[in-house]
Amino acid sequence: MRILSIDTSCDETAAAVTDGLKIISNVVWSQASLHAKFGGVHPSLAQREHEKRIDFVIENALKKAFPKPPYTIYDILSTKVDGIAVTTGPGLAIALGVGINKAKELAKKYNKSLIPVNHVEAHLLSALAQATKKQKNKKTTFDYLKIKQNNYQEMFPAIGIVASGGTSQVILINNIGDCLILATTIDDALGEALDKGARALGFGYPGGAVLEKIAREGTVNTSVFPVPMLGRENLLRFSYSGLKTALVRKIAELEKTGQLKKSVIQDIAASYQETAFNHFIRITERAIKQTTVNNKLKTVLVGGGVGANVMFRKKLHELAKRNNLNILFPYSKKLYTDNAGMVGVAAYLKLENLKTEKQKGGFSVFSIKHLDKIDRRPDWRI
Ligand code: KG4
Numbered sequence: 001m002r003i004l005s006i007d008t009s010c011d012e013t014a015a016a017v018t019d020g021l022k023i024i025s026n027v028v029w030s031q032a033s034l035h036a037k038f039g040g041v042h043p044s045l046a047q048r049e050h051e052k053r054i055d056f057v058i059e060n061a062l063k064k065a066f067p068k069p070p071y072t073i074y075d076i077l078s079t080k081v082d083g084i085a086v087t088t089g090p091g092l093a094i095a096l097g098v099g100i101n102k103a104k105e106l107a108k109k110y111n112k113s114l115i116p117v118n119h120v121e122a123h124l125l126s127a128l129a130q131a132t133k134k135q136k137n138k139k140t141t142f143d144y145l146k147i148k149q150n151n152y153q154e155m156f157p158a159i160g161i162v163a164s165g166g167t168s169q170v171i172l173i174n175n176i177g178d179c180l181i182l183a184t185t186i187d188d189a190l191g192e193a194l195d196k197g198a199r200a201l202g203f204g205y206p207g208g209a210v211l212e213k214i215a216r217e218g219t220v221n222t223s224v225f226p227v228p229m230l231g232r233e234n235l236l237r238f239s240y241s242g243l244k245t246a247l248v249r250k251i252a253e254l255e256k257t258g259q260l261k262k263s264v265i266q267d268i269a270a271s272y273q274e275t276a277f278n279h280f281i282r283i284t285e286r287a288i289k290q291t292t293v294n295n296k297l298k299t300v301l302v303g304g305g306v307g308a309n310v311m312f313r314k315k316l317h318e319l320a321k322r323n324n325l326n327i328l329f330p331y332s333k334k335l336y337t338d339n340a341g342m343v344g345v346a347a348y349l350k351l352e353n354l355k356t357e358k359q360k361g362g363f364s365v366f367s368i369k370h371l372d373k374i375d376r377r378p379d380w381r382i
Helices: 033-036 043-065 073-080 091-108 119-128 141-145 190-201 208-217 241-256 264-290 311-324 341-352 353-362 367-371
Strands: 002-007 012-019 022-030 083-088 113-118 158-163 168-175 180-183 299-303 326-328
Touching: 002 043, 002 341, 012 043, 012 341, 022 341, 033 043, 033 073, 043 091, 043 180, 073 083, 073 326, 083 091, 083 119, 083 208, 083 341, 091 180, 091 367, 113 119, 113 341, 119 158, 119 168, 119 299, 119 341, 119 353, 158 264, 168 264, 168 367, 180 264, 190 241, 190 264, 208 264, 208 367, 241 264, 264 311, 311 326, 341 353
Parallel strands: 002 083, 083 113, 158 299, 299 326
Antiparallel strands: 002 012, 012 022, 158 168, 168 180
16 A cells, blocks of 8 residues: 655655655755754744745655656556545644645545654654655664564564654554553653753754764763662652752753863763663663563664663663563664655555544544544644
8 A cells, every 4th residue: 555644743744656665755854954043943933944845845755756667746646556544633733734634635626545643653653654666775673583574563562762852652552543642751852951951052953963973982970960760760750950950950061161172062962862861761670570461571663862862772672671572663764754654554454454543432533524523632642
């Protein structure tokens, strides 16, 4: 099944074409540099930029997926694509609206079903995406587990981890569409905490990747920052606001005494990142141990932008090993951060499992007669 998928939930205008679990094309136009001067995403600027780029990004995704012979967009959408998927939440309402309106317009024009997708669920399932034959060197989840294509049920029950700029969640995945949030944040998401930390240290937005680079040069001292939620791990809550405040105070103190030189900044960055990751791992491990299905768990699936961090992945690998679980990451770096390929994969998986979903009443595919039922869901929780 071929799906054109669209995501405009934050500051990336993204479109992709997927065929089942395979990602055929995946085009992302990032606005991050435009938002840098605001130190975060400016919603109306995001909306404007999505409107400017969306047609170009969609055309690009379609043409990359079907390069020969030179088809028109009309040909591709009429004859090559079976359905359209769009992120309807969570995200910035006015940004989501751009993708949703475009998806509705195309669904109407080309008489396609429209599949609304939850952005967090798309991150959650991104490790199940498979490379096409053309992407020869890419090993996918299925290769690592030596299981047959589409036998993804063999991985469940799984622990899903979504660590991005907007989400820090540990989710029990019993099966597609049968999820239970085990741990979540009470304030900032992990990526947001890294972004704010980088900003406090004088670096730009988004800061996670910059902080990673600087932290690599520094020496970790875990006694510099307080451990969040110490002694309250059983609540299964992430919290980063105290850590961020401690960082701001530390910087002010060092500035006052004239000690804020390059090597000190590197050490501070390394210790801040380490404390943020250790907190994430500690709560995740507690969530794994506390689940009622602990002895049945098979895999850990990781998604979201922070997964691109080498140190974070190392800590997750160690966590999985300690708990005797397989761990799987998306096959390409591009699939960690926001993209529409993961949206197409999630839409396909939802469609395949529609029966179960329907019983739960949580999901529908909308024919063009019912397009007005699809709306933005900025606070949609899976
Ligand atoms: O998944 P994503 O694109 O956005 C959301 O859906 O929120 O993730 C973006 C987040 C940002 O907070 C960014 O700083 C973080 O992922 N990030 C990283 C790295 N690359 C991106 N954090 C740590 N290390 C990285 N290499």
